[in-house]
Amino acid sequence: MTARTPPTILTRRALVGSLAVASGGLLSGCDALNANQGWRDTLRLAEDGNMAVQRALLGSGALAREYSPRDIGRSVPANGTRAPADADYLRQAASSFSDWTLAIDGLVERPTRFALGQIRSLPRQTQITRHDCVEGWSAIGKWTGVNLGLLLDRVKVRDSARYLVFHCADSLRAGPYYESIDMADARHPQTMIAWALNDELLPIGNGAPLRLRVERQLGYKHAKYVRRIEAVADYRLSYGGGGGYWEDAAGYEWYAGI
Amino acid sequence: MTDMIAALDPAGTAPSPAPVAEPQPASPMREPDHRHGLTTRLWHWVNLVALITLFMSGLMIFNAHPRLYWGEYGNRDEPAWLVIGQQGARGYLEIGGARLDTTGVLARFADGNGVMRSRAFPGWATIPTDYNLADARHWHFFFAWIFAFGLLGFMVISLLNGHIRRTIAMRAAEWHPRTLWKTIVDHARFDFHTAAGEAYNPLQKLSYIAVIFVALPLMIVTGLAMSPGTDAALHWPSMVFGGRQSARSLHFILAFSLLGFMVLHVALVLLHRPLTLLRGMTIGHRR
Numbered sequence: 001m002t003a004r005t006p007p008t009i010l011t012r013r014a015l016v017g018s019l020a021v022a023s024g025g026l027l028s029g030c031d032a033l034n035a036n037q038g039w040r041d042t043l044r045l046a047e048d049g050n051m052a053v054q055r056a057l058l059g060s061g062a063l064a065r066e067y068s069p070r071d072i073g074r075s076v077p078a079n080g081t082r083a084p085a086d087a088d089y090l091r092q093a094a095s096s097f098s099d100w101t102l103a104i105d106g107l108v109e110r111p112t113r114f115a116l117g118q119i120r121s122l123p124r125q126t127q128i129t130r131h132d133c134v135e136g137w138s139a140i141g142k143w144t145g146v147n148l149g150l151l152l153d154r155v156k157v158r159d160s161a162r163y164l165v166f167h168c169a170d171s172l173r174a175g176p177y178y179e180s181i182d183m184a185d186a187r188h189p190q191t192m193i194a195w196a197l198n199d200e201l202l203p204i205g206n207g208a209p210l211r212l213r214v215e216r217q218l219g220y221k222h223a224k225y226v227r228r229i230e231a232v233a234d235y236r237l238s239y240g241g242g243g244g245y246w247e248d249a250a251g252y253e254w255y256a257g258i
Numbered sequence: 259m260t261d262m263i264a265a266l267d268p269a270g271t272a273p274s275p276a277p278v279a280e281p282q283p284a285s286p287m288r289e290p291d292h293r294h295g296l297t298t299r300l301w302h303w304v305n306l307v308a309l310i311t312l313f314m315s316g317l318m319i320f321n322a323h324p325r326l327y328w329g330e331y332g333n334r335d336e337p338a339w340l341v342i343g344q345q346g347a348r349g350y351l352e353i354g355g356a357r358l359d360t361t362g363v364l365a366r367f368a369d370g371n372g373v374m375r376s377r378a379f380p381g382w383a384t385i386p387t388d389y390n391l392a393d394a395r396h397w398h399f400f401f402a403w404i405f406a407f408g409l410l411g412f413m414v415i416s417l418l419n420g421h422i423r424r425t426i427a428m429r430a431a432e433w434h435p436r437t438l439w440k441t442i443v444d445h446a447r448f449d450f451h452t453a454a455g456e457a458y459n460p461l462q463k464l465s466y467i468a469v470i471f472v473a474l475p476l477m478i479v480t481g482l483a484m485s486p487g488t489d490a491a492l493h494w495p496s497m498v499f500g501g502r503q504s505a506r507s508l509h510f511i512l513a514f515s516l517l518g519f520m521v522l523h524v525a526l527v528l529l530h531r532p533l534t535l536l537r538g539m540t541i542g543h544r545r
Contacts, residue, residue, distance in 0.1 A: 027385075030386065034397075040396070047396075050487075062491045067330070075335040250391070253396075258488070
């Protein structure tokens with residue numbers, strides 16, 4: 001064999017050189033691909049696959065894990081909006097949200113506006129669960145609120161409603177915050193409109209006075225400062241069409257189970 | 259005719275027929291057959307593309323929260339065992355409380371335009387180059403499918419057709435400490451020979467077993483353990499590692515272990531017989 005003759009050594013150098021060029025090309029190639037709509041659509045096929053597999057695994061009833069009080073951490077960090085600057089919200093906050101109402105309308109038989117006190121006096125449920133942020137961190141907290149399915153039964157959601165859109169009182173750079181979930185998650189036993197965290201009324205950073213808990217998905221789905229829940233046939237017709245603020249503004253997945 | 263030429267040119271100086279390109283069967287004592295089967299070659303390159311893409315998009319995902327924890331939860335208010343962060347104009351890597359200044363490489367670095375950036379891993383190491391958690395996740399979860407099903411396919415086919423048993427399964431005698439030690443000493447001397455009839459020496463076999471049957475599957479399981487949806491359906495993936503944040507830490511450690519394997523693997527190929535080995539992993543068998 002000729003493994004130790006000079007031509008092979010030169011070839012090795014050429015190989016190393018071409019590897020270096022290739023890695024540079026790889027990066028700019030990836031950025032070019034990343035800007036290509038066809039490629040982006042291809043990548044996002046994975047989201048459909050992930051949702052199909054997870055829904056098959058989860059069925060409708062699989063529960064997010066619940067923890068014991070000693071598992072509760074130092075905090076549930078506030079992320080996204082930490083203190084809404086919207087004038088209406090600030091006015092409500094100044095009066096301890098005494099005038100806050102939650103409207104449930106859209107494809108329902110009895111559109112209803114619930115007063116905050118009314119929500120808090122409904123049968124409550126409490127769960128100690130883990131909040132997983134899309135950024136990678138987690139926090140365990142004890143959430144108390146009203147089961148969302150119970151509210152949906154009160155307003156009698158029509159069969160034509162396939163999604164719920166949560167309209168929020170806070171705005172970020174690209175506009176008002178909103179989120180949407182499908183009826184499988186809306187009717188899940190752990191999905192609730194929470195009004196307390198760790199036995200205290202919800203702090204502003206965590207979404208006072210009312211926020212969504214949808215335990216089997218990432219944090220950005222858990223809309224804070226919820227003012228109105230709209231039952232719709234298709235979330236793609238609301239706001240920017242992505243089904244949520246971050247879905248529209250940054251391109252996050254609508255299904256955030258992964 | 260041939261006889262005539264031979265008679266006319268007894269010294270054999272006439273141009274001989276072109277040398278046969280077909281390589282001679284390698285001597286079983288020294289050099290194993292480096293030509294790989296189709297399944298191995300296909301998987302090897304698909305897996306390379308998938309792993310590089312997963313690694314680089316994974317670094318971008320890490321950039322969204324460059325801290326690692328042990329246990330079920332962890333966030334900015336909890337202690338982290340690994341932090342890549344900034345203090346003033348300096349960047350640092352902190353592991354278990356020990357801090358290393360990484361300005362220029364990690365946490366604080368100049369981008370392609372010479373502008374100083376504060377981010378854990380620099381643009382040249384991430385997909386995409388500029389900070390974008392959403393896009394990095396799209397890349398990561400798409401190539402995760404290719405990686406997972408590629409690995410599954412390779413494992414099933416190679417186990418069924420006896421490839422694993424023939425090439426990387428350890429023989430009883432190879433577990434002998436003296437054999438293992440001798441292989442390590444030989445490696446240190448850049449002597450990579452294999453025993454007669456064996457494709458790989460025991461050290462190579464153990465490395466491939468560790469990567470194919472331990473590290474790569476663990477990447478999948480630790481990845482799934484981080485998914486709130488999977489965690490609700492199957493509790494064991496995150497529980498077996500001691501919690502979601504432990505799984506995230508292990509995912510990170512394993513990713514860098516695999517990078518280390520890849521660097522070593524390429525270095526050994528370059529030191530040994532780069533062209534023969536590269537040909538064996540691309541063109542492979544002639545039939």
